[in-house]
Amino acid sequence: MAGVENLLAEPWEPFCEPVLEFLNQLSVIIRKDYGVNAYQRKETKAFGFWCRRTHMEEFKKRYQDKGVRLGRGIIFHIPASNVPILFAYSLAMGLLAGNSCAVRISLRAQKQDLELCQRMDSLLKQPEHEKLKERIIVFTCDREQELIHKWIEQCDGCVIWGENKTIMSLRSMPMKPDAVQMMFPNRYSICILDTRSMSVISEGELEELAHRFYNDTYAVDQNACSSPRFVLWNQKKETKANQKARRKWWEAVVRAAAGYEITAHKATLKYEALCKFAMEFEEAIKIERYDNLLYTIMLQKIPNNPFQILGNCGMFFQCVGEWQDFIQPLAVRQLQTVTYYGIRGKDLTDYVLNNHLYGVNRVVPIGRAMDMDLIWDGQDFVTTLSRQISREDCDATV
């Protein structure tokens, strides 16, 4: 669908010019392109903005002091099929680390994925990208296909995003003994809001914050691993004022999500999930419904299996109390991102460190849950997908 069949495996230096130039030109193409269906293409636009040169240069700076590095060779990517444009991020990060990249996208790939592929392919056909063209292939095939086996077997590293089951089955396939793996299995995420801060927030800020929250959640059907399912209210005592502050927040979220389309499918899915939870959950809960756009479920305490409690398309589990008390039971190893407002991010990471928690791989302000970074889910794309060449200089006197 893009690129060439026979990849040139030769490792390059991370952040080398041909890659930065290609990504920048792609960025310009995407940003210039005004599509007819703006909603459909929002993720594409975001990617276009992400891969702009200034942003890539910022990334490059981060690694300036990290020694002499060279890519590993060929990196094989399998992105999740229902995250639009994820394949492009995965590919870009593999290229930035100095590798050739083979990307298998799903037969069910989103239309915008295919469109971006076409753009990439025509850009790669320009003579100035002749060399890079030999280093990229994007293809699609059946999940049972031999092709997947072949790539796993041949590659120098793989990047796999998906369900635990998928990852386990791919892990069991033979690979080169020194091939590296970056696995992104099922994760879940939470959001911590400080109730007091919410009660004093200005109206403008509230709307902005709710809008950012929307981008973290509704914009991806609240189904990305970094979309929060739990919203935790940091407060000491329950008061009328606190109740009011929480209500104010959810009403702002409803306003921010007004454009979100609740299809018949989403409505029935969500209503069924709500009813099922209500009937099966052992302890007392309090449900609030804002039509079918937003369901909130107030829990008395954090359940034992927080990871298994699912909320999609605008269904949030809440709890009130001090955030330190929440983190411990929530920070099972599947806990990925904590988005926050009104508390200090550093306090969060310090707490994770001091208490030796298994979970929490990302702590970011509300609105950044979906921002892709070279460090994702606790792993660094550049350092993992490149090798560091250590060197000791000879002592001049010997």
Next chain:
Amino acid sequence: MDYEKILSRKPYSLKKEEKSKLYGEWLAELTAYHRQHCELYNKFLIMLQIPEEVQSKEEKIPMLPVGLFKNMELKSVPCHMVNKTVTSSGTKEQKVSKIYLDADTATNQQKALANIGEDFFGASRLPLLIIDRLDVLKNRELFSARGAGILGFSIFSSRIGYALNQDMKLDLNGIEKFLNGCQENKILIFGFTYIIWEYFYEVLRQSGKKLNLKNAILVHGGGWKRLLEKSVSSGEFKKKIREVTGIENIHNYYGMAEQTGCIYMECSCGNFHASIYSDVIMRRPEDFSPCKIGEKGIIQVLSPLPYSYPGHSILTEDEGILLGEDDCPCGRLGKYFKVTGRIRQAQIRGCSDTYER
């Protein structure tokens, strides 16, 4: 709940105002009853903050998502009272619904079906030709899927014949024999829509043979999903069947295992009809408010018949359009509507799944 009285009425005899009033009362009474007798249902009502004194208004009756019958044991009678468990015809890999019937509920649902059938095919029993394999009622594996529907329809029959043999091959000799002794071939034919199409129509068409069944009545149900894949519309279905059999009288029906008996038969104008034993409300996805006439929505089905399980108000996974009430040209009272099909299961975004085809 006075079921005798309900079932003694003619199936299409209630006018809008009266039905709405009665349904408000009946369903409120049933909601209270199931609240007391089904613990899970009670929990559902409490958690969704449905007040004890539920309003006696049909639209206000809380609805249970149909999918919950797949996950939970929902019954309002003690285990020893359950004398039949109906399972839905889920496609493979899907969990099937389990519906627990006591003797009374099963009888009432059967009576409702008989009354509806009588309105369409007359009171006298007819020979029934089933378009399915002859062991469909004996084979336990199949029974869950298709047998229940066939068994339901067998109440209209004076005798039963099967059109397919055990290998699902069309048994033309068997059909000939069955028709011998039927006066003017006035018979009832029943089958599942896709089975009729694939194993009866397609085979007849390919063989070039034609049957003379112009006096027969064909009743079929089970959904259009597989036929839609072949782009066969309802009109096309009728036309093609007519070409190879001469059958003029073809009725589709809409119904489900979660509310058996009170099926929605298609009238000669091509509309599905709610009888007095059940009702439909189309719901808007954004807030579940009732749709207007002509507006597509999620189908909610309501019926006073489910007594041994809390299935009196169910939100289905189908979409439909209410076409009118009490004024279908066919003359039947009650709501009439069309079903547009299963809700499209569009993939939701996110990363919870990958790598599928």
